[in-house]
Amino acid sequence: MNQEINQFSEQQAADSGEALPFPFNQKPFCRYESIEKRIETARVLVVDSLLRDTGDLSLVARDEMGQSASAEIRRERQIATMAVENILNNVERLVKDPIARVTHISELSQSTLEFEPDAIVVSGTLRDFDYYRSEILDDFGNFIRAAKTPVLAICGGHQLVGLSFGARVITLDRLQQHEQRQNRPVEYQYRFVRITEPADPIFAGVGDPESRIWQDYTQEARILRVWQNHGLQLDRVPEGFVLLATSYLCRNQMMVKRTGGQLIYTVQFHLEKSFEDWNKSRTRWEHPNESRDGRILFENFLQLALAQPR
Numbered sequence: 001m002n003q004e005i006n007q008f009s010e011q012q013a014a015d016s017g018e019a020l021p022f023p024f025n026q027k028p029f030c031r032y033e034s035i036e037k038r039i040e041t042a043r044v045l046v047v048d049s050l051l052r053d054t055g056d057l058s059l060v061a062r063d064e065m066g067q068s069a070s071a072e073i074r075r076e077r078q079i080a081t082m083a084v085e086n087i088l089n090n091v092e093r094l095v096k097d098p099i100a101r102v103t104h105i106s107e108l109s110q111s112t113l114e115f116e117p118d119a120i121v122v123s124g125t126l127r128d129f130d131y132y133r134s135e136i137l138d139d140f141g142n143f144i145r146a147a148k149t150p151v152l153a154i155c156g157g158h159q160l161v162g163l164s165f166g167a168r169v170i171t172l173d174r175l176q177q178h179e180q181r182q183n184r185p186v187e188y189q190y191r192f193v194r195i196t197e198p199a200d201p202i203f204a205g206v207g208d209p210e211s212r213i214w215q216d217y218t219q220e221a222r223i224l225r226v227w228q229n230h231g232l233q234l235d236r237v238p239e240g241f242v243l244l245a246t247s248y249l250c251r252n253q254m255m256v257k258r259t260g261g262q263l264i265y266t267v268q269f270h271l272e273k274s275f276e277d278w279n280k281s282r283t284r285w286e287h288p289n290e291s292r293d294g295r296i297l298f299e300n301f302l303q304l305a306l307a308q309p310r
Helices: 002-016 059-094 105-115 134-146 156-164 216-221 271-280 292-307
Strands: 039-048 095-104 119-122 151-154 169-171 187-195 223-230 232-234 241-246 254-257 264-267
Touching: 039 059, 039 105, 039 292, 059 095, 059 271, 059 292, 095 105, 105 119, 105 134, 119 156, 119 292, 134 156, 151 156, 151 292, 156 169, 156 232, 156 264, 216 223, 223 271, 223 292, 241 264, 271 292
Parallel strands: 039 095, 039 119, 119 151, 151 264
Antiparallel strands: 169 232, 187 223, 187 241, 241 254, 254 264
């Protein structure tokens, strides 16, 4: 039905000689593209940011979860497995000789010293941050404020980075986390976000008419189509960071810190879903693989991380 509507609208526009407005002037599919591994090797430390056991819970969490704490932790670990697997799949599919290790957020400092990664990728989270034992958040904050290894932080990881640099984590309608545990507004499914700094190297090729990296909607309208799944946001862009992408419901969709010898990219959306979606549509030539934009961002981050002086 949608295809018939699009075709009818296109015919109307052709008859009248008028161009259709965005987004009706866009292709309803992405170009088919094989994935060429352009990165020779990379050492990537993947950070599991979800709660690991009941020992990670704050007093607030213990009080509110009560007898269900163990069951909630089991669910947490199921989601952590999927989140980490998606990140590892990106590394595996983009790098010829990937060397990856998974660590828990509570062991990040020691794992970085031992593994000496080229890049660190911080996963999303599930629970509100006042459910975390304060020592976990404090240790992460101390680590990230001093980190010289390039970092990519995703969704809850994006919020953790912002929290560590002085921003607050609030709901989408700007309440404190504890004020609205249930029935929060959420940003969910595929959404458009608008690039605000197209000159940043992570968007390499945007604005270049010869580039075949990005889809027409990105080249023409500075738009990314990305998977969203969150009910919290940062209340501002922390000092030292630059906003890279925004949307109407959640202003801070992507940011970067390049000061103090650091390279920290954070995204509110789930760019790591790239190959999860790719695998679901592998038999289609003109496939609706909307999270392919996330895959390009992930690859560009790895390239930038490897180019950093060690």
